[in-house]
Amino acid sequence: MIQIAVFSDVHGNLPALEAVLADIEKRGIQQKFCLGDLVDFAPWGNEVVEKIRSLNIPCLMGNHDERIAFDIPVFPLSKHSEEETVARFIAIDHSKEYITEVNKKFLSELPFHLKLNYKVGKKHWNIQLLHAGLASNETYLYESENDEVFIHMLEESQSDIVVMGHTHLSFKKYFEAGGWAVNCGSVGRSKEENRLASYLILTLEEEQIFPEIIQIAYPVEETIRGIEESGIPDYYAAFLKNERISVL
Template sequence: MIQLAIISDIHANLIALEAILEDIEKRKITDIYCLGDLVDFAPWGNEVIALIQNKGIPCLLGNHDERIGFNQPIIPLVHHNEEETFHRNVAINLSKRTITAENKNWLTKRPYQLKLSFKTGDAVKNILLVHASPRSNDEYIYETHPNQGLINMLPDQTIDALVMGHTHASYIKNESGILMVNCGSVGRSRETDQKATYSILTISDGKVGAEIIKVDYAIEKVAKAIYESEIPDFYGDFLLRSEVTYTEVI
């Protein structure tokens, strides 16, 4: 049996990442992969990058990482109101100033996709890891997305499992023999339970299975650190679901 832990969308939340890694260690899973978005919206962008590096975790380039690494302009999102647009600009510009040049350079070296192949018995199972979708680094694939449309995005039809992040909303479904997993968000969940979230893939007896794991962490401590930083209070309120409205697009 082979087990993989897939994490994504940490968004500089070191405390949530540490809780997830502790849970993975307790389960004795040694193969960990990250789908990206290490930076923005919490105070520990450099520390999160350092921990991912120190653990030797293969990591994709998330859309937030791409913006910071390559110093791309901040494009307003049509689904954000004026208030959220303002706070988003402040938070991302703070990352642009505070993420070190060395870490920015490291981010630019991350791949967009990673294809993994594992042999169990006589069967070879192929798993495709992407940040958002197989064709775009910032496309939102929610659980309601048409299955056939997603299958048509695959670079080939030998994929047994597709694992995504980006939406901060986890799910597992199966279509035409392809397991589709969104592993949720470690540090900025949009799910009602607000827990740090990741997925475990199990490859055994020629089959690939998935499980969504939810982990408690000191969310109030993270919000307090945001309030004490230059990051807008909006993002601490988001974690506490306090006096803030937010949209489906991030």
Template sequence: MSRIAIFSDVHGNLPALKTILADLDLRKPDQVYCLGDLVDFAPWPNEVIELLQACRIPCIMGNHDERIAYDHEVIPLKKHTEDETNARIQAVDHTRDAISAGNKDFLGKLPQKIRLNFTQQGQELSILLVHGSTRSNEEYIYENHNEADLYQMMEDENADVLIMGHTHQSYIRKINTPDGPEKLALNCGSVGRSKEGEALATYLLLDIGTTTLTVELVKLPYPVEETVEAILASGIPDFYANFLLLQR
């Protein structure tokens, strides 16, 4: 049996990350991976990066990591109000000012994908980890995404299980296949900025046996007030503190 833990979208929220890591210390997975977006929106970009490095947790490059690493501009999204767009720009600027040169370089060297291979009854089980989708770390794949498109993405990558972040909304979805076993499309949610209605730090656990695959979404309370107070005391817009307060 192999136990794999996967989390994503920490967004500089150190108290939430510490909560996840404390739970992992108890559950003792064999491997731990992070799907990116280590920075922006909470005021601990350096501390988050350095803690993940100290724990030797492999990470993927999220779209926010890429933006900070390569100084990409913030492109407004249609789903955001003008107030949120302005807050995004200010929060990203805060990270640009705060991040160390070494940590910026670290973000720029992160991979786009990680593949894990296991063997079950002589058959290979291929698990693909990405931030947004197989095509882009900017693409949002929600639970209601077109099944045929999801299936084709996984076929193109020879993946039996696709694990994503980016949307900040966790889910477990079975994908039907024309002539074989079901595939799985999973989203591990967000550690530091959940959009599921509650300020909970979320991650995914996979238990992989010789014939079985068990998936569990773990959702943990963390000291939200600590994060809120730190945002209010920083140069990050209060928008993000208020977002967390509304979900308590």
């Protein structure tokens, strides 16, 4: 049996990341992978990047990492409200200003995809890690997506399981033809009602893969206070409280 932990979408939330890493360590899991989006929306973008670097955790380039690394312009998204659009522009500009050049260089060199192959007994398991989609980091794939979309991803990547993040909503789907599609959720900016930090444990046995979504509490008050004391809009503090406020 082999166990690996996969997490994604930390978004500068250091207290949440530290809680997840502590939980993984407590479980004795040595293999850890991050699917990207280390920065934006909470004030510890540099600290999060440096934590990932210091622990040598393999990490993918999320769409926010790419935007900060290469100073890509920000455009409004139709799915966002007016207040979130305003807050998003301010928060991303904050990251562009405060993320160090060393950390921007690190983000710029992250891989887009990562393919893993683990051998358990006589069985080789192929695991495809990606941030959002096979072709784009701006693809939003939810649990409600047609099964054919995920089955095509499994076939195209020649994998037994595809693991993604990006949407901040965890799910796991098994297909009768064989294979899994799993979203590990978000460490630092969960859109699930409980706002808990979410990550994935994959247990690999010779006969099967067993994915388990783990959701844990963290000192969210510390994150809320950190946002309120920074130049990041209070919209993101209210989000963690499940509140709505005006940022205009």
